[in-house]
Amino acid sequence: MAKPDKEQEDNQSLAERIALDINIGVLRHGEWLKQSDLERRYGSNRFSLRRALDELATKRIVEYRPNRGYQVFEPDPEQRAEIREVRTLLECHAAPSMVENVSDEDLADLQKLAERFQEAIYNGTVLEQNEANVAFHMALLELCSNKALAELIKEYRQRGPAALVSRWQTFTQLEKANRDHFLMIEALKNRDASRLRLIIEAHINQNEVPEQPN
Numbered sequence: 001m002a003k004p005d006k007e008q009e010d011n012q013s014l015a016e017r018i019a020l021d022i023n024i025g026v027l028r029h030g031e032w033l034k035q036s037d038l039e040r041r042y043g044s045n046r047f048s049l050r051r052a053l054d055e056l057a058t059k060r061i062v063e064y065r066p067n068r069g070y071q072v073f074e075p076d077p078e079q080r081a082e083i084r085e086v087r088t089l090l091e092c093h094a095a096p097s098m099v100e101n102v103s104d105e106d107l108a109d110l111q112k113l114a115e116r117f118q119e120a121i122y123n124g125t126v127l128e129q130n131e132a133n134v135a136f137h138m139a140l141l142e143l144c145s146n147k148a149l150a151e152l153i154k155e156y157r158q159r160g161p162a163a164l165v166s167r168w169q170t171f172t173q174l175e176k177a178n179r180d181h182f183l184m185i186e187a188l189k190n191r192d193a194s195r196l197r198l199i200i201e202a203h204i205n206q207n208e209v210p211e212q213p214n
Contacts, residue, residue: 014042014051015052015056018042018053018056019056019061019158020134022062022072022158023130023157023158024127024130024134025126025127025130027072028072029073029074029075030071030072030074031072032069033053033062033069033070033071033072035049035050035069035070059155059159060073060159061155061158061159073159083156084205086156087153087156087157088200088201088204088205090149090152090153090156091153091200091204092197092200092201093149094141094144094149094150096193097143097144097146098144098193098196099187099188099191099192099193099196100145101143101144101145102143102188102189106139106142106143107185107189109139110136110139110140110181111185113132113135113136113139113181114136114178114182114185116135116136117129117135117136117177117178117181118178118181119132120132121174121175121177129174136181137157140184141153141154143188173206176206177203179209180199180202183199184196184199184200187199195212
């Protein structure tokens with residue numbers, strides 16, 4: 001199998017960096033992307049940047065508007081609901097694979113990332129909260145053995161409400177997200193895929209996690 005050339009790898013890396021900045025809120029939903037600003041931010045040339053933005057446009061992470069340029073994709077309420085529904089299906093489907101593959105070392109890493117998010121909600125900025133949240137969920141997705149599924153989940157996370165800085169509008173919602181992270185770790189530790197699915201579903205839809213049956 002032929003290996004991707006250096007230019008292709010660089011374009012992919014640039015697209016991933018832009019997507020990450022969108023996901024953590026550095027580049028906001030609905031924001032117009034001025035190419036000269038992005039060239040300076042990422043140390044890129046216009047051709048490579050255009051290739052990266054075109055790649056993100058095919059994934060609906062950014063949108064190209066003729067005669068106006070590129071804009072970070074901003075879903076309307078109906079699209080957000082549809083994205084949440086797809087994310088719920090995909091991430092719940094990945095739960096058994098996560099349970100099957102998690103190691104003690106993975107659990108320790110997830111615990112540290114959950115604690116990092118917890119620290120950020122009490123003492124950090126909104127950007128630090130988003131960075132810590134993304135880091136936790138990306139580590140969780142690394143446990144999924146189906147890499148195509150994991151990549152698809154990442155794309156939908158970047159498109160929808162999970163990527164919005166304004167997602168957490170109250171401290172109560174932040175604390176709930178924090179609790180959910182530790183409940184996910186507990187379910188992984190107990191090798192309980194059914195419980196993990198319930199927590200993931202509630203987490204995505206901002207519902208309360210059902211109590212454990214006695």
